Amino acid sequence: MDLSYGEEYEQFRTEVRAFLKDVWPPKGDEAELSKEDGARRFRVRATEKGYLSRGIPRKYGGSEQPSDEIRANIIREEFSRAHAPMDVKGIGTAMLVPTLLEKGEEWQKEKFVEKTVHGELHWCQGYSEPGSGSDLASLKTKGELVGDEWVLNGQKIWTTNAHTADWMFCLCRTEPGASKHAGISYLLVPMDQPGIEVRPLPQMTGGADFNEVFLTDARTPADHIVGKRGEGWQVSRSTLKHERNSIGSAAQSALMFQGLVHLAKTTEYDGRPGIEDPVIRQRLARLEGTLKAHEYSGLRQLTANAKGENPGIIQTMSKLIATNIGSEVAKIALDLIGDDGMMDPLESGGMMARPGSQSSWINQYMFSLGIAVAGGTANIQRNVIAERGLGLPRDIYAERSSGK
Amino acid sequence: MNFDLTEEQQLLQNAIAQLLQNELPVTRLREIFESETGHDEALWKNLVEMGLGGLVIPEEYGGAGMELLDLALASETLSYGGAPGPFFGHSLAALAVSLAGSDAQKQRWLPQLATGDAIGSFAFAEAGSVWQPEDWVMAGGDTLTGTKLNVPYSELADVFVVGVAGGGLVLVEREASGLESHPIDGVDRARRIGALIFEATPCESMPGAAADRVRDAALVLLAADAFGAGTRLADMCVEYAKTREQFGVTIGHFQALKHQLANMAIDIEPSRALYWYAAHAFDHIQGESARSAAIAKAHITDNVMQIARDSVEAHGGIGFTWECDVQLWFKRAMFDRAFFGVPSLHRERQAQLAGW
Known part of the structure; x- marks a missing residue:
């Protein structure tokens, strides 16, 4: 039992601190940038150093570092001490990106991963439905392949940030004859279209962070499916072996x-x-x-x-x-x-x-x-x-x- | 960063578990539990042959020179196996002599404590649930007069470390004049206690000021023991839920019971890290030692008592019987909770030590 980090890791900590001292908070001309632009510029640099987007391949905008829980923890500690921006938070980076990296097509990764990791694309999660909460696999939202498009009808609920998201990753029933879990597919659906209506769902606190999402002939291209038809349940359950934030x-x-x-x-x-x-x-x-x-x-x-x-x-x-x-x-x-x-x-x-x-x-x-x-x-x-x-x-x- | 046991520590726990599995089937445990003395010489001999008599005694005195963490790990495993006997009191006496004894006292006692040829114990508690060194009333000096209560294996031990007013420690030998011991009917018959009555009894002062350290160590060992009891009880409940059938299925199918067992699990499993940390702090982080020990003792013994109550309930009618093994560890939990002060007392110490 040894609660110290050891020389190699303390050396790494010193490097991280020196980096942060140089670039955060922004200095010189960069201090004039807007908060968002300053954070964006910082993330690019921190990614070049291998401190952010560690589990993401370089070709999709990450730093592609070998998995190292202790380095990841030191980075979290030092960044939070310096109040520096961490990886972009949200359901997109937390769930969609790992899923795409493991199960997505090459073009899907190219189209979505980098922009999501850099905070340019925002996502919401279309899982829960009014009748399908804990028993999620009983979901009923229907997806039908019509020509070269999926046509979706149904309702999602508890959809956090649906009102600000660009895309939704969505579970829907595409194989009506199949058994409960085998009838589900995992689709990527653009939010800005007439077939999607988002209604805020006020919380007991009075705020409204989540929504109801009504899908009425909502559309997405046929190839916007992750995994094969009927594999959506497994796809949604897939987890990458990435650095877990256990503490x-x-x-x-x-x-x-x-x-x-x-x-x-x-x-x-x-x-x-x-x-x-x-x-x-x-x-x-x-x-x-x-x-x-x-x-x-x-x-x-x-x-x-x-x-x-x-x-x-x-x-x-x-x-x-x-x-x-x-x-x-x-x-x-x-x-x-x-x-x-x-x-x-x-x-x-x-x-x-x-x-x-x-x-x-x-x-x-x-x-x-x-x-x-x-x-x-x-x-x-x-x-x-x-x-x-x-x-x-x-x-x-x-x-x-x-x-x- | 490595918050995990070494291979040697895992081997130590495995070896103890193996020994208890071979030598202490529950039928044998029950015989000792219901015996006159609560002590089994053959079992004690096996344990001291493994070196458990002197884990924390320095090597120069024939011990293993290990740390409190090792002693706590041994306590956990012994408790899981339900081991009866003087290990707890003996270990603390050995630690106290190692920390506070004069060279002569160490030379006289540590080698025979390490081999288990002499059994040690300690006498801290006084009437009125007085346990803490700062509250001890019995006066020290060349002789002792007064009464100490709840002394582990007072009928058996050869030497006692006794706490006196002002937080000092003295040594008293079994044969000393004016010393009487009487058994007390404790609830946990696997850890016997008694009263010591001193009447102008000669004693030897121990030069080191170690009462606070010995208290911290005692609290950690009680926490570790409670953790062992809590995991044993939780395991028994899970096992029962997987075998007992009602309405045509094992009762482990029913959510009411599953949730009770899940709550037991979240109340016990994180405590493993809590007592590890407290032991590690005792060994290596002086500044956090006292407070970590208080937190571990209060939190774990309190949680385990509730787990013990839930365990009776989870077993239904059979759980309330003498025949059901739950009672053995239930009583262990009662001992660990009350011994050296109830949780609320240590929570108040925890608050004071934080400067609240």
Whole structure:
């Protein structure tokens, strides 16, 4: 056991720091560029150095670095310390690009990967439907090949950023006679067309980050399919062996917890700073135990990934644990802020609220529930842990519906 | 960056697990559990022959010269196997003498503790759930008078490390005059405890100031032991869910139970890294040692107690019986949670140590 990074990696860290010192924040003429242009210029340079888009081949605009969890982690640490732009975030870089790199045609990679990685193309994910949530493979949106075009009819829901996306990667049923999972194809659909209507879906916080998407004879060229007809389910499940951000979620949780401790120190609670209240102290200490276990488990996973070993059951748990921590942070914060806990989060600043302000905690109280639901509810996460982690059998109904 | 065990550490855990599998079937464990002494000389001999009597004793005194992490790993594996006996108290006494003893004390005691020919223990607790060095009341000096409670294997041990007012440590031998010991009916019959009554009992001061270090080590070992118990209980529940049938299928099909088992898993598995880290901090990151130990003890023993309760429930009616093995580790969890102070006490220490 050795928690230092060793000479080679410390040398690498020094290089990254020197690079950042030179170019971020932008100096000279570059300081005059707009925020977006400055970030774009920075990303090009950081990619040339091999710090960004590490898993992306050079011919598609990446830096094509050998997979190295520890270097990736050092880059994350140093970039976030310098508040420098990281890889473009979003469902396009997180899900579409790895899928295309593994399963896409050459022309698809050329057309989409570089622009997506550089933040010039924005994507949304057309998976969930009103009747198909946890049981995603029951989806009904129909895709029919008419001449040299796919014609799509149906409805998608919970589509984050559909209102700003250029393209949607979409699962739809193209093989009506086939069994549940074998009838699905993975299509790439342009959003700017008359057959697509996007309606915002206001959240309980009052904001609207996601949407309903109605497809009425929406069209996309016949070759905009990833994998073959009927392979869409497998394509959507494909994951590349790329650098996993195994400790990113714990770092996020730790930051939130630090904010909570700060709130407890600075907020009057029952006539004294909240941090002096014995009940608050116990709750903070208990939560910190869960947080530390989560953080150190991240180190375990980082080590296993770096060695190319399987970290085991712990990797199925990160999301549920982070969700639990986020909820508990929010509950303690709501108690600390007292009457402010009945203020409208949007009116008092909403998502634009200054981090750490009272209103951001009100938002967190509700938003932590969104996190608990997004990308598989907490109950689905428990199924995953029980089935993939503990080796328990699938639910009888799920088994039956899969025809197994 | 390598937050993982070495090959030697994995071999140590495997060797202990193998030994317990061979020498301690649950039928034998139950015999010891229900015996007069809670001690099995043959098992103890096997363990000390593997070197477990002196893992942290320096090599010059016949020990293995290993670190607290190694001792904690051994504790986890022994606990998983349900091992009864004086390992915990003995190990802490050996550590205390190694850290705080005079040269003469080390020469006298460490070699025989390392071979297991002498069994060590420690006497810290006083009436009123007083455990912490800063709270000890019994006065030190050339002799001791007073009572210490919850002393591991007080009936068996040959030498005791005793905590005295001001946070000092003294050594008392079994044959010392004015020393009486009485068994206490503890719930965990795999780790016996007793009371020591001192009446002008001669003692020897230990020169090193190590009570805080010994406390931190004790908390880490209790956390590791609880982790072993928690994983054993969780494994038993999963095994039961895969074999017990109701409504024509194994009960592991039912989501209510699956979710309970998944919650148990997320409450126990991350704790492995938590106790590793606390042990590693004890060995290598002085500044974080006390706080990490407090966090590990509070978090893991508390979580494992809940896992033990859930385990009874997951087994249904049979889980509530003496015959079901759940009770053996349930009681281990109770011991680990209460011994050296309940979780809330260590959470308050955790808060103070952070400057909250």
